[in-house]
Amino acid sequence: MHIIVLVKQVPNTSDVRIDPKTGNLVREGVESVMNPEDRHALEAALQVKDKIDASVTAISMGPPQAIEVLCEALGMGADRGVLVSDRAFAGADTWATSTTLGLAIRRLGEFDLIVAGRQAIDGDTAQIGPQVAEFLGIPQLTYVTWVDVEPQKVTVERRVETGCERVEAPTPVLLTCLSAINRPRYPTVAGLLNSTAPRAPIEVWNAADIGAKAYDVGLLGSLTQVMETFTPKEARNTEYLEGTPSAIASALIEAFRGKNIRLGD
Numbered sequence: 001m002h003i004i005v006l007v008k009q010v011p012n013t014s015d016v017r018i019d020p021k022t023g024n025l026v027r028e029g030v031e032s033v034m035n036p037e038d039r040h041a042l043e044a045a046l047q048v049k050d051k052i053d054a055s056v057t058a059i060s061m062g063p064p065q066a067i068e069v070l071c072e073a074l075g076m077g078a079d080r081g082v083l084v085s086d087r088a089f090a091g092a093d094t095w096a097t098s099t100t101l102g103l104a105i106r107r108l109g110e111f112d113l114i115v116a117g118r119q120a121i122d123g124d125t126a127q128i129g130p131q132v133a134e135f136l137g138i139p140q141l142t143y144v145t146w147v148d149v150e151p152q153k154v155t156v157e158r159r160v161e162t163g164c165e166r167v168e169a170p171t172p173v174l175l176t177c178l179s180a181i182n183r184p185r186y187p188t189v190a191g192l193l194n195s196t197a198p199r200a201p202i203e204v205w206n207a208a209d210i211g212a213k214a215y216d217v218g219l220l221g222s223l224t225q226v227m228e229t230f231t232p233k234e235a236r237n238t239e240y241l242e243g244t245p246s247a248i249a250s251a252l253i254e255a256f257r258g259k260n261i262r263l264g265d
């Protein structure tokens with residue numbers, strides 16, 4: 001069984017700051033890490049590998065330093081890492097990112113399962129997993145909190161607004177998982193040492209390697225354009241209520257009454 005895991009390098013903060021002049025993410029002074037839910041995605045793949053004969057490939061699209069998250073993935077137990085990196089990928093929106101990852105996955109050849117995090121803590125769109133599945137024409141199971149993998153069939157529990165549902169799908173299939181799915185293992189020292197050795201099984205593929213045309217990827221391949229980025233100004237006339245919870249509740253009710261907002265009995 002071949003399992004592909006999508007891992008993204010993100011700033012180690014959910015407090016993402018945007019440079020107001022360039023509109024780009026401010027990365028200076030912020031440590032980069034593997035996107036938290038991608039650790040859980042990788043752990044889910046490794047748990048399958050612990051049980052049955054499986055190989056795990058971690059793949060990331062990003063700048064050259066994103067190789068760090070692939071080293072970490074190898075340290076945790078992935079067999080192979082692929083970094084998809086090229087200047088042509090710069091400025092990609094989610095559509096162009098999914099196209100790039102989809103083309104790279106096609107180059108990887110046969111696979112049974114793709115596992116991704118639900119959402120990256122910087123971009124926050126939760127679009128990549130579903131879009132990659134669409135690109136590849138395979139089923140997708142999102143918001144997964146439990147998974148059981150058998151040959152040619154995957155059963156999952158997924159969170160829905162009203163609770164949980166248990167569904168199954170034939171392989172190949174793509175899962176996006178929530179952190180509730182498992183507790184990720186730490187990379188082993190031996191794994192980390194091997195993953196940083198010159199012969200570490202990490203390949204770097206550029207646009208030509210995955211057969212990407214210039215207008216499919218990066219800024220040119222993006223269907224959306226950022227017109228402006230800004231931080232909303234703090235609302236004026238903000239009043240902060242302090243005190244015990246019941247004092248705050250009473251003050252809030254009075255404030256609503258003062259604004260003629262009708263409250264229930």
Ligand SMILES: Cc1cc2nc3c(=O)[nH]c(=O)nc-3n(C[C@H](O)[C@H](O)[C@H](O)COP(=O)(O)OP(=O)(O)OC[C@H]3O[C@@H](n4cnc5c(N)ncnc54)[C@H](O)[C@@H]3O)c2cc1C
Nearest residue numbers: 006061091093094097116117119120123124125126127128
């Ligand atoms: C209009 C627009 C313009 C943008 N312009 C730029 C820009 O100019 N420069 C820039 O750097 N970014 C830009 N971005 C952000 C970039 O498109 C997203 O970071 C990227 O597409 C991933 O989306 P996300 O972070 O929301 O991932 P999500 O969809 O939230 O991620 C879900 C999961 O998909 C997988 N995944 C996501 N991204 C990757 C990846 N790169 N490699 C491997 N796996 C991945 C992970 O498993 C992750 O947990 C732009 C976004 C938009 C919407």
